[in-house]
Amino acid sequence: MFKIVVGNFESVLNKHAPLKELSRTEMKFRNKPWLTKKLGVLSKPKIRYVKKAKKRNSPESFQRYKIYRSSLIHVKEKSKNSITTIYLKHTKPKQKGFGKELVIN
Numbered sequence: 001m002f003k004i005v006v007g008n009f010e011s012v013l014n015k016h017a018p019l020k021e022l023s024r025t026e027m028k029f030r031n032k033p034w035l036t037k038k039l040g041v042l043s044k045p046k047i048r049y050v051k052k053a054k055k056r057n058s059p060e061s062f063q064r065y066k067i068y069r070s071s072l073i074h075v076k077e078k079s080k081n082s083i084t085t086i087y088l089k090h091t092k093p094k095q096k097g098f099g100k101e102l103v104i105n
Helices: 002-016 024-031 037-056 059-090
Strands: 094-097 100-103
Touching (some): 037 059
């Protein structure tokens, strides 16, 4: 009887809420929550600067690309650090001792 109920439940679940496999890019972004759409928009000019630098082959265009790349890396690291601190702040392990709650750092 249990198998019949579970089978019916699974069929209804698969019909209305089927499991979806994530693509490689979706899996990457799930593992890196600090990469937001805004950072994606900010990285598009970097790609343009790279193309121009390779096409023109001038030191000025390479310098412009390097400056933009370094500023983008700085923004990404800042975002990553802020997400990491928020995550760690909310997931500190707690231990009870002598009727009080002690937080382990």
